[in-house]
Amino acid sequence: MNDMTPPKAAQQHLKIVGTRPLRPDGVDKVTGRAKFGADIHVPNMLIGKVLRSPHAHARIKSIDVSRAQALKGVKAVITSADLCDLPSEFIPAGEMMVNFKDMTRNVMAREKALYEGHAVAAVAAVSEAVAAQALTLIEVQYEVLPHVMDVAEAMQAGAPLLHDDMFTIGVEPRPAKASNIAKRVEFGFGDLEAGFARADVIVEREFATKPVHQGYIEPHACLASVSEDGQAELWCTTQGQFIVRAFCAKLLGMDVSRLRVTASEIGGGFGGKTVVYLEPLALALSRKACRPVKMTMSRTDVFRASGPTSGAKIWVKVGATRDGRITAADALLKYQAGAFQGSPVQPGAMCAFAPYDLENVRIVGFDVVVNRPKVAAYRAPGGPIAEFAVESVIDEVALRIGMDPIEFRLKNAAKEGTRAPYGPKLGPIGLVQTLEAARAHAHYRAPLKANQGRGVASGFWFNIGGETCASINLGEDGSVGLVVGTPDIGGSRASLSMMVAEEFGIPLDQVHAIIGDTTSLGFNFLTGGSRVTFSSGMALVEAARDVIRQLRERAAKIWEVAVEEVEWVEGHARLSGKGKTLSLAELAKTAGKTGGPIIGNAAINATGAGPSLATHLVDVEVDPETGKVTILRYTAIQDAGKAVHPSYVEGQMQGGAVQGIGWALNEEYIYDDKGRMENPGFLDYRIPVCSDVPMIDTVIVEVPNPRHPYGVRGVGETPIVPPMAAIANAVSHATGVRFTDLPMSPPRVLAAIDAQRGA
């Protein structure tokens, strides 16, 4: 547990935090020097490739690898027999708890292939061509089984059963029969019946969303090297090198201390790189071949075999009085988990009504397995799906009672002291401020033309802290080196360096941050949950204060005074009232003579992460002839607590909005009747490109988090929560048709318009 002093932001004028310096990783990235997952090469390296199931659901009767093993140039072939079979054991990772029994089966199918693209064997060979040829020589005997792709169908009695040992958790008494329903969750309080009885208006609707991929531009890639004595190294693109180490060590039966994992630069993760796919396979191949093995996924592999987020079916009912007070809110969420349990239905259920102050509320959720790739975390996992439905209904209720949608939200907005639907009372949050900023924004008053509509939606995400270590090494010239264990995805090297420079009172260019490998620090939870600037920042502030304490002690020794007489001011030790100073560089230069090198460390389990809330405004135009929706104008407003580097915060807000635009308008997995994905590439699975979106305007609201030394809240996930509802509301206002199914692609929009016309 961390115990930090109150927000420094409230105590002094900040010189670096809150400014917009150039990003420290910019030059390497624009010149091509930055090393991403696939950029690592070592001598004697083999190439690994994976054989994947062509069937959505099939029993594996036998695998014959003998012909592949005999091929010249093939150095190793593995199947599930080369990984540990593990009992059911849950541990935290990414959005959720992971089960090692499932994880070992997801990285390599055992009894059954559970989705098209499920790995069934892998080879390592001297070249990619030989590896590819070897895959064709592996003979797998399948017994093809009926498959199920839809969440509602999977919940039916008699649906094809993925796991005959899955009995729904959260239902009492425990079901006697296995089913595809892994879990039932429920949150809420109050008296729904009484609440709805008091309502003047009740809106009730069903919604559907499709699985969408995180769409990171860099595919999964890694290089593993296991020596004859069992020592192993792994370089990979990941959101958490310590989590990769933990997972791989478990799957391969290794001690974690024998495996050193280095995180490469990362070309996007968004939650999708919080799990392992290739990494344990590369290690197993390398262990067998006694040579380094490099593996990369193609884009097709990424789509067919790595986690999207859930598709879902949702039902929402909200009642309100004519004067704009919500009297009751009820929701039922059914989320696809993919082939193994663990959809984000639980956080989705907790987020669903979190922006509102409610007396009577219930959310029930179901986690359901289907024959699709196992879902992985995706920015605010579960939240965008639930809030798409809720914020659509909120908009419709406002419309029905004739109230401005922002005014309606303000009348019901959660604020400090509001009891969240999942139980606890909320601390200071900034939803009201984002709504007021939206109402005051010129965007909200701009005129609209025919076929155009404006939508509003708000969104909530918790943010987290978690286990975090950091160290600060004072160089002999007074420059400051930082080591953190959280990969930099969204600019954390900049934001962390800025907080440290602020603490020391030195120029930012004297501070240099690196991401350490798993041998350089104690355990760090991954980069996720919008936690890095919050948690690693908190650890580094603690470490910096430790270094400053040591520097004051060294200065006191030099001046032969008590340490209490020495203060630290703008990069200098200063003897109170005597005018004597020693700079950081001077103290660093004499560190050997005054007691040895100076380092600072901190190891914390960060708590006090404050939720971040957002409100988005969007204007759309709908072409009534084609159904195409064009985003005309978009404004994202969000509470950042304190924006350490506002440009990065704005980038997160813009990125989340754009991903939400793709989720709302175009993105979906399309399968044939055999459960095979038909659009596993960016030509057919269409994420937004620059020409699809206008400049995303941003407004940062700052309601400081009192539990962080600079008032920081995580900002990375919240901005993907409001877009789908905001756009659906805008499209509905433009067309007069309420859109409840995503994506709102041209054929669907046109069909709805035609149906309204009676065509």
Place this chain on the structure above:
Amino acid sequence: MARLILSGTLQKLAGGDAELEIDARDVKQLLRMLSERYPALAPHLESDAYAIAIDGEIFQDIWFAPIGPDSEVHLIPAIRGG
């Protein structure tokens, strides 16, 4: 004494109890007390799948977070994120 509030799924696992007074000074003591009182809850508590909110602040996997004599405590699912 501090109050523990249970709702939804957890309330069901606790035999329908919605609120109870707790004599626990920290999270570890609370978890032990709950496991003894509600055996159906025990496996869930041991799985690290739950966090404790004390007076609105969420503590995940932190045994020694103090519980004050007047604290309001909630047992909620752990949050991770993407």
